[in-house]
Amino acid sequence: MLKKTKVNAAILIIGNEILSGRTQDTNTSTIALWLNSIGVKVNEVRVIPDIEQTIIDTVNSLKKINDYVFTTGGIGPTHDDITAESISKAFDLKYEIHKEAFKILESYYKPGEFNEGRQKMVWMPKDAKLILNPTSGAPGFNVENVFCLPGVPSILKSMLGGLKNEIVGGEPILSHTISLRTVESEIAKSLTDVQNKNKDIEIGSYPFFQAGKLGVSIVIRSEDKSKIDNCSEQILDFVNKKNIEVVEKN
Amino acid sequence: MLKKTKVNAAILIIGNEILSGRTQDTNTSTIALWLNSIGVKVNEVRVIPDIEQTIIDTVNSLKKINDYVFTTGGIGPTHDDITAESISKAFDLKYEIHKEAFKILESYYKPGEFNEGRQKMVWMPKDAKLILNPTSGAPGFNVENVFCLPGVPSILKSMLGGLKNEIVGGEPILSHTISLRTVESEIAKSLTDVQNKNKDIEIGSYPFFQAGKLGVSIVIRSEDKSKIDNCSEQILDFVNKKNIEVVEKN
Numbered sequence: 173m174l175k176k177t178k179v180n181a182a183i184l185i186i187g188n189e190i191l192s193g194r195t196q197d198t199n200t201s202t203i204a205l206w207l208n209s210i211g212v213k214v215n216e217v218r219v220i221p222d223i224e225q226t227i228i229d230t231v232n233s234l235k236k237i238n239d240y241v242f243t244t245g246g247i248g249p250t251h252d253d254i255t256a257e258s259i260s261k262a263f264d265l266k267y268e269i270h271k272e273a274f275k276i277l278e279s280y281y282k283p284g285e286f287n288e289g290r291q292k293m294v295w296m297p298k299d300a301k302l303i304l305n306p307t308s309g310a311p312g313f314n315v316e317n318v319f320c321l322p323g324v325p326s327i328l329k330s331m332l333g334g335l336k337n338e339i340v341g342g343e344p345i346l347s348h349t350i351s352l353r354t355v356e357s358e359i360a361k362s363l364t365d366v367q368n369k370n371k372d373i374e375i376g377s378y379p380f381f382q383a384g385k386l387g388v389s390i391v392i393r394s395e396d397k398s399k400i401d402n403c404s405e406q407i408l409d410f411v412n413k414k415n416i417e418v419v420e421k422n
Numbered sequence: 423m424l425k426k427t428k429v430n431a432a433i434l435i436i437g438n439e440i441l442s443g444r445t446q447d448t449n450t451s452t453i454a455l456w457l458n459s460i461g462v463k464v465n466e467v468r469v470i471p472d473i474e475q476t477i478i479d480t481v482n483s484l485k486k487i488n489d490y491v492f493t494t495g496g497i498g499p500t501h502d503d504i505t506a507e508s509i510s511k512a513f514d515l516k517y518e519i520h521k522e523a524f525k526i527l528e529s530y531y532k533p534g535e536f537n538e539g540r541q542k543m544v545w546m547p548k549d550a551k552l553i554l555n556p557t558s559g560a561p562g563f564n565v566e567n568v569f570c571l572p573g574v575p576s577i578l579k580s581m582l583g584g585l586k587n588e589i590v591g592g593e594p595i596l597s598h599t600i601s602l603r604t605v606e607s608e609i610a611k612s613l614t615d616v617q618n619k620n621k622d623i624e625i626g627s628y629p630f631f632q633a634g635k636l637g638v639s640i641v642i643r644s645e646d647k648s649k650i651d652n653c654s655e656q657i658l659d660f661v662n663k664k665n666i667e668v669v670e671k672n
Contacts, residue, residue, distance in 0.1 A: 187626075200440070
């Protein structure tokens with residue numbers, strides 16, 4: 173399989189509960205870490221409300237400018253679960269009972285329990301490809317480069333593994349962190365110099381406060397391990413000269 | 423002060439560390455809950471990388487379609503902190519030393535400690551209004567309807583209080599939650615009926631798993647308490663008829 177050098181994705185979080193602040197989104201971080209590990213970089217995340225036209229417009233815009241789009245939320249049995257119907261409209265596909273999904277849920281539930289509410293979860297865009305759900309039965313689905321996952325974090329997590337062969341990533345994005353006992357302003361100039369000498373490497377600087385002490389984590393990200401090593405050496409060089417304590421490297 | 427009925431905002435999270443999954447964003451929820459309490463509804467959240475043109479384009483687009491825009495991240499002393507310069511360009515304003523901010527930080531730090539790295543934090547769009555920082559000195563800033571806050575959650579939190587008089591909200595958005603010992607599919611149809619009878623109320627349904635038991639939280643949101651009460655009554659009505667246990671109401 174020929175790997176592209178840069179593969180990118182957008183994550184689209186659908187749900188009023190995130191926008192209201194009631195629920196803390198954790199799916200972004202779960203999906204992003206998993207995508208990094210298979211060589212896909214997240215370019216953008218959007219959180220939008222449960223409004224059909226907003227979902228349609230946002231999906232149509234994101235799917236054009238990203239290799240992959242992952243949506244979370246809105247595929248359950250209640251009235252506010254409108255992702256499947258909205259995606260059908262976005263792709264101009266019929267919204268209908270998915271026979272394979274119907275069979276899966278029919279055999280998942282005890283006789284008589286596959287009621288009207290649950291049957292809503294098998295309505296999908298015509299000919300959508302299923303994303304199997306080892307936790308609670310109801311599958312997600314995939315149309316072209318858009319992958320629709322549930323909002324419940326534990327269920328979403330359990331479904332990512334099954335997607336591995338559907339996503340063609342580039343080289344995995346590697347990351348190296350150097351945590352220092354210092355403050356950002358002490359290293360800002362030297363770090364800028366290192367960044368200027370390594371323009372194709374992503375260097376981030378993040379203050380932290382742990383066990384009553386201030387520190388800074390420098391995160392170096394690239395697909396190329398030798399470039400990370402080289403950059404790391406240059407950073408440790410000025411760190412040593414400045415007599416700054418290295419708390420952790422990983 | 424005349425209150426508008428609907429006031430909305432967008433939150434723009436600027437930072438590679440959120441997109442990589444390394445850092446879990448919590449600022450969205452902090453800002454959204456605070457905005458709700460002063461009658462501002464969050465319409466949209468975007469997370470974007472530390473790329474100047476992306477920041478400029480996204481700010482310019484969001485500020486047009488929202489009453490307020492709140493950005494987080496990228497106002498520290500290091501090379502990856504490019505929010506202030508990007509906002510200057512978005513508004514076509516000079517990026518320059520802000521005299522008031524300079525004075526604040528000059529007196530905040532001990533003599534000799536206000537070094538080159540820290541001085542970067544007083545470069546802002548010309549004539550920006552400062553947002554004071556009671557935690558760590560360095561102020562955020564405001565240009566027109568765009569408010570730029572830091573990314574560190576504890577610092578951001580401490581700065582929101584000072585903004586209260588700058589933001590003119592509508593009626594506070596009230597929320598009432600009814601948590602039930604049931605599953606979504608059992609109540610989906612009845613809840614749809616209630617939603618159809620109360621089209622201007624936002625009703626959300628969220629499954630939860632707590633202490634080994636499944637449940638569903640129904641969240642009713644509106645600016646009008648009597649409408650919430652009415653809707654809540656209709657929900658409790660079918661809940662009683664179905665003999666479903668109410669775990670919590672608040």
